[in-house]
Amino acid sequence: MKKEIPYKIYLNEAQLPKQWLNLRAFMKQKPAPLLNPQTQQPMTVQELSTVFCDELAAQELDDSTPYIDIPTEVRDFYKMYRPAPLIRAYCLERALDTPAKIYYKFEGNNTSGSHKLNSAIAQAYYAKEQGLKGVTTETGAGQWGTALSMACSYFGLDCKVFMVKVSYEQKPFRREVMRTYGASVTPSPSTFTSVGRKILEEFPGTTGSLGCAISEAVEVAVGSEGYRYVLGSVLNQVLLHQSVIGLETKTALDEYGVKADIIIGCAGGGSNLGGLIAPFMAEKLQGKADYRFIAVEPASCPSLTRGKYAYDYCDTGKVCPLSKMYTLGSGFIPSANHAGGLRYHGMTSTLSELYAQGLMEARSVEQTAVFEAAERFARVEGILPAPESSHAIKVAIDEALECKRTGEEKTIVFGLTGTGYFDMMSYEKFHDGKMTDYIPTDEEIAASLSKLPKIGK
Secondary structure, three states, X not given: OOOOOOOEEOOOHHHOOOEEEOHHHHOOOOOOOOEOOOOOOEOOHHHHOOOOOHHHHHHHHOOOOOEEEOOHHHHHHHOOOOOOOEEEOHHHHHHHOOOOEEEEEEOOOOOOOEOOHHHHHHHHHHHHHOOOOEEEEEEOOOHHHHHXXXXXXXXXXXXXXXXXXXXXXXXXXXXXXXXXXXOEEEEEOOOOOHHHHHHHHHOOOOOOOHXXXXXXXXXXXXXXXXXXXXXXXXXXXXXXXXXXXXXXXXXXHHHOOOOOOEEEEEOOOOHHHHHHHHHHHHHHHOOOOOOEEEEEEEOOOOHHHHOEEEEEEOOOOOOOOEEEEEEOOOOOOOOOOOOHHHOOOEOOHHHHHHHHOOOOEEEEEOHHHHHHHHHHXXXXXXXXXXXXXXXXXXXXXXXXXXXXXXXXXXXXXXEEOEEOOOOHHHHHHHHOOOOOOOOOOHHHHHHHHOOOOOOOO
């Protein structure tokens, strides 16, 4: 007899994962290797260690170890806010009058307001263990910068954050949280770095992008003794740390005998989606179970749905390694939409390879429709979602309504990766009817893609 499923499924402390799951180890066709931009040869741990912490460089290139132990210090920190609840959206189900069963994994129950803390604390730990003075990073909407500032404060590290200019201006309270935790926050592109000055010269008046901010943060890290660069998404190491999301989700579902049919996540660089689907995709790759996975991206920055699968720079300044991914071109500057965490030109190599193999689906959605879904969700479920997470909400609602049309009782799981309480300027624009839907033209995307690096020539 199945247990009655409560509104919130809470795991106990003993059920907190002791290991991260390395999804690449389960893939027969591995993601293409990172390439040195000068030699176009696969990057080595030694080369990556000039930018990343030593242990993180090793994790980045490890595509064979299925499970990696979570350090005790990191796991002890996790216990302050994890395990995170898996919530049955009974109220949303009733409002939609759907036979679908809807669950969401809520990652907003910490001060950073998002899932980003799962990797931030791990990366700060390895920096501290290496004896570094501090780290540099970029942030889009500010969740990652906030999470990293918290983690650095915990371990006594300096934290330098380059925040995408449009988000720096749209989300002043987010940057003040970072400063409260001791981080310095600089709008990007800035005049403080050579790459920032170059970008400003080429794109005067630009609102910035994650690619721009990454370039600046890397330049400062490489040029500052005792510092390394850390990244909140895109990298394999980040997907590894975020697997705690999926591992907890699967444990909670298994405890109640629930099998997911559709798993949905928003997708910018790919960290939260990769973390959510990790154990489920591992099962699919092993032939143990089947699931539908849907990546949801903004129509204004559609790397999976309209990008090209090719080697490209991970940053606008072209100082980072080359990654084979679905990309719009490293020089693509997304419109100033309100989902700042999804304004990245490419998708992590792991998810890109899975998508190329047809193991995942992808959809792009316009931001006014996203905010309509966010408001609908907030009014019945009582949580104000972040604009990024609301992309997943939009498609979860679409799938639930499709179940209503067909009469199918599918189980839908999506990631609610953060809260939107620092995004009220965005909600204001939506409520005042001032929000627009900018979609790049084929010509704009083609112009950006024409500048992709020539590999092997």
